[in-house]
Amino acid sequence: MPPPAGAGRVALCxxxxxxxxxxxxxxxxMASQSPSPRGTAALGDRALDxxxxxxxxxxxxxxxxxxxxxxxxxxxxxxxxxxxxxARQATPRGWLAVWLxxxxxxxxxxxxxxxxxxxxxxxxxxxRPARQFFLSFSPPLFAGVLLTTALWSAGQGRLLxxxxxxxxxxxxxTGGAFSVRAVPLMGLILxxxxxxxxxxxxxxxxxxxxxxxxxxxxxxxFIARRHGG
Amino acid sequence: xxxxxxxxxxxxxARGPDGRGRLAAVRGRGAAQAASLDQVIHExxxxxxxxxxxxxxSLSFTELKALVGITDGNLSVHARKxxxxxxxxxxxxFAGRVPRTDFRLTSAxxxxxxxxxxxxxxxxxxTRDG
Numbered sequence: 001m002p003p004p005a006g007a008g009r010v011a012l013c014x015x016x017x018x019x020x021x022x023x024x025x026x027x028x029x030m031a032s033q034s035p036s037p038r039g040t041a042a043l044g045d046r047a048l049d050x051x052x053x054x055x056x057x058x059x060x061x062x063x064x065x066x067x068x069x070x071x072x073x074x075x076x077x078x079x080x081x082x083x084x085x086x087a088r089q090a091t092p093r094g095w096l097a098v099w100l101x102x103x104x105x106x107x108x109x110x111x112x113x114x115x116x117x118x119x120x121x122x123x124x125x126x127x128r129p130a131r132q133f134f135l136s137f138s139p140p141l142f143a144g145v146l147l148t149t150a151l152w153s154a155g156q157g158r159l160l161x162x163x164x165x166x167x168x169x170x171x172x173x174t175g176g177a178f179s180v181r182a183v184p185l186m187g188l189i190l191x192x193x194x195x196x197x198x199x200x201x202x203x204x205x206x207x208x209x210x211x212x213x214x215x216x217x218x219x220x221x222f223i224a225r226r227h228g229g
Numbered sequence: 230x231x232x233x234x235x236x237x238x239x240x241x242x243a244r245g246p247d248g249r250g251r252l253a254a255v256r257g258r259g260a261a262q263a264a265s266l267d268q269v270i271h272e273x274x275x276x277x278x279x280x281x282x283x284x285x286x287s288l289s290f291t292e293l294k295a296l297v298g299i300t301d302g303n304l305s306v307h308a309r310k311x312x313x314x315x316x317x318x319x320x321x322x323f324a325g326r327v328p329r330t331d332f333r334l335t336s337a338x339x340x341x342x343x344x345x346x347x348x349x350x351x352x353x354x355x356t357r358d359g
Binding site for chain 1 (some may be wrong): 283288297327346348349352353355
């Protein structure tokens, strides 16, 4: 008697899928419906890592790029001129007058170029990172104004170059925490020059030419090329 | 614009105060959570693009490339996927005579990022709850 139609197919199916069947066996993947503690911790770690990544990306994207590169070049150039003029002064008072005049000129150049770049970047100077930049940048400068008055009155004018470089560099570093990487790096270099000049006051004028002049021109060109304006 | 089915999943499970609906969805599923994530923005480079665009009205191709740190080709591919999902809008124009491409996050993209953040926070809460 011939086997019924489909019997061969049933036999093949049994051979193929059920030969290793044993009572009590279960599929490994069905054993647990909840994750192991280690698996849950790993998921949590990855989630935390993802949140950190998002936060870092957003912080990087909002870095204040309104620092004016060409303004830095202008301020640096004025500092080089001031250093040359100050070196020719016969009296400390004349030397101080030259540098204070340069500070005023540099402030005007900085303010004008910042406004110009802000307009180009459609209000970058009004953003939150910009406000954080100025809030961090201003206190060291204010301290510098007070210390200048106090040190000059005490007859310690030779300490001014180191103090100016150190405090300006500090302002650039703290303000630069909310800006592109080149800015805090420039601040660190200014602080280093300031620290050296503070202990070797004889290098004061040369140190300011290097810091306020050369360093600002170099980083200004880099910022202008890399971040515009 | 077309949107992939995977892109809809987080929005569908994000309901409930403080993401409780999402937390409920997370609880007890373990590794299966990976499958319910929005795979369009779960990929690191696309997540970086969406995160960067979330804090700007728009970014040019060059700015986005510098921020995310990828090549022109990679940015084009990832931006296209986000555009296909309806998360990113691409505008091509000219700045003077120079071609310029600008990207902007759409409202769907912002919702997707919010949903993704909710999902991550729910996973972390789940870990802390033990």
